[in-house]
Amino acid sequence: MPAYRVLSAAVLCCLLVIPSLPVHADSAKGELFAPGVISSALQETSATFTPDGDTVYFMRSDFAEANTTILESHRSGHAWSTPVVAPFSGEWHDSEPALSPDGKRLYFVSNRPPAPGGAPVTAEMNGQHFPGTNLWYVERGRDGRWSAPLHVDGELNRGAMLYNPSIANNGDLYFSAHRDDSGSAYQIYVAHRNGAGYSNPERVDLGDVTHNRMDPGIDPEQRFLVYAGNEGDSLGSADIYIAFRDKDGRWSKPEHLGGGVNSPALENAPVLGRAFGELYVASQRGADVKFPKPRDDYASMMKTLESPLNGSRNIWRFDISDVLRAHGITR
Numbered sequence: 001m002p003a004y005r006v007l008s009a010a011v012l013c014c015l016l017v018i019p020s021l022p023v024h025a026d027s028a029k030g031e032l033f034a035p036g037v038i039s040s041a042l043q044e045t046s047a048t049f050t051p052d053g054d055t056v057y058f059m060r061s062d063f064a065e066a067n068t069t070i071l072e073s074h075r076s077g078h079a080w081s082t083p084v085v086a087p088f089s090g091e092w093h094d095s096e097p098a099l100s101p102d103g104k105r106l107y108f109v110s111n112r113p114p115a116p117g118g119a120p121v122t123a124e125m126n127g128q129h130f131p132g133t134n135l136w137y138v139e140r141g142r143d144g145r146w147s148a149p150l151h152v153d154g155e156l157n158r159g160a161m162l163y164n165p166s167i168a169n170n171g172d173l174y175f176s177a178h179r180d181d182s183g184s185a186y187q188i189y190v191a192h193r194n195g196a197g198y199s200n201p202e203r204v205d206l207g208d209v210t211h212n213r214m215d216p217g218i219d220p221e222q223r224f225l226v227y228a229g230n231e232g233d234s235l236g237s238a239d240i241y242i243a244f245r246d247k248d249g250r251w252s253k254p255e256h257l258g259g260g261v262n263s264p265a266l267e268n269a270p271v272l273g274r275a276f277g278e279l280y281v282a283s284q285r286g287a288d289v290k291f292p293k294p295r296d297d298y299a300s301m302m303k304t305l306e307s308p309l310n311g312s313r314n315i316w317r318f319d320i321s322d323v324l325r326a327h328g329i330t331r
Contacts, residue, residue, distance in 0.1 A: 001004035039314035123160040132160030166199035185212035228268035277321025
């Protein structure tokens with residue numbers, strides 16, 4: 001399994017007021033998203049929002065990634081509700097939800113059997129066996145409810161190591177996978193929407209395939225792509241990078257995102273928000289601990305260990321609008 005898919009323990013349920021993303025220079029430092037409600041002492045990644053921004057779907061898991069589930073939360077004013085299990089999740093190893101720009105489809109990956117009554121999908125890498133993943137989706141009905149999950153058949157789902165779907169306005173589907181042409185690492189692929197189905201996936205050319213590249217977040221107009229990986233200048237085991245697409249469809253050399261998005265901790269699962277320049281990232285950054293520290297008693301120790309900044313991955317929000325404007329991309 002991907003080396004940086006490790007997860008955490010103990011959940012806090014409440015309703016919390018979250019301020020809107022500041023637009024001044026300090027916004028580059030980011031903010032923890034809905035601490036204690038969505039960002040918890042467990043592991044959270046892959047936040048994806050409905051077009052109105054009032055519902056978020058995300059993944060929560062334990063440290064061992066033995067139990068991954070897709071949750072949803074709703075906003076009222078500035079407050080986010082206690083998450084509940086999404087109606088299509090909770091039975092299988094489901095993860096990495098991604099809404100289409102129009103909000104009518106939600107894609108996710110799962111180890112559930114591709115055919116009724118079949119065996120769960122399993123994967124093997126470097127002698128390790130773990131739950132595999134295929135791509136699934138649900139569709140929003142006229143009554144606002146999600147359909148039963150539908151398996152994406154065909155070449156796109158070949159193999160058992162497919163992660164982090166991301167959808168463009170025209171239906172093109174980006175994802176990361178380990179396939180025959182991935183080299184020793186993971187690479188990013190695109191499957192073009194073709195009627196009711198998809199073309200065979202093509203590897204997105206971002207350069208040397210010895211570099212690990214995962215978790216694409218595609219701009220709906222496909223002007224740029226953010227992803228997690230290591231291009232040789234990562235501050236940690238994985239950082240967030242951005243590549244821009246020229247008028248001929250070629251991708252630029254990936255750039256290491258600055259502005260506080262990356263840290264010496266692990267960052268992955270970048271997702272574009274609904275506002276211009278809004279970026280959500282899963283980060284393992286924690287509280288700064290200096291020694292000697294004020295002596296803990298049991299209650300204070302447990303409060304620290306059960307807080308979001310205990311070293312688990314949480315969801316952080318950043319503003320990269322300045323980076324986009326510098327490359328000629330505006331609203």
